[in-house]
Amino acid sequence: MGVGKSTLKFYTLSEIVKKNSSKPNKKSKNCRVYKVKYRASTTQHMIFLVKCGEEYSDKKGHIVYVNMQKIKVNKLTRPVLAMPMKYKCSCPAFLYWGSWYNATEGKYLKRGETKERRPPVVRDPKNENLVCKHISALLPALKANTVKRAMKGNYNKKFSLLEKDPQEMEYALWSEVLDTMEVLGFNPEEVTSNNLEDLVSSYFES
DSSP states (O other): OOOOSOSOOOBOHHHHHHHSOHHHHHHGGGEEEEEEEEEOSSEEEEEEEEEEOSTTSOTTOEEEEEEEEOOOGGGTTSBGGGSOEEEEEOSHHHHHSSHHHHHHHHTOBOTTOOOOOSOOTTTOTTOOOOSOHHHHTHHHHHTTOBHHHHHHTOOOTTSOOOOOOHHHHHHHTHHHHHHHHHHTTOOGGGOOTTTHHHHHHHHHHO
């Protein structure tokens, strides 16, 4: 059963995955999570690269964005999975298979994203696809981590930490980055490895 039109503004990752369809949850076991970037602002946000092992999966992976409300110092030692969050993934499944709509209606769509009001009556008629496999894959990656450790990227040994700087991203993710930046409203021709971090920061802080 989907989240539906809830008044709750943020959901914890554990709650979302528990209510999620079993299909993306099962597929998420073939995914590997990498931390890309964290920056504190009005809303704390983390950016991940998630690569999955199916033959049809994009070998470059997809970018997952996670927002958290500004964290008070006394809550930095709380489990990160106990903190309410908002989400968005760059993959087609999130957009076309119901997650974008369900995140809009459930009010857990990442801050600043265009809301999707068209229900997925064909691909997700029961509103079960709350998140895609890439977001679901964050659950074991962040398990047993405090907020502070998660922001620093100190994950379980099962997962790798990939602290990419913009120069490295130019080779590994550049086409994906340009597509994402265009969706965010930036001119791809004006995005470079030198100004990427500042542009992303300005978007989250606006």
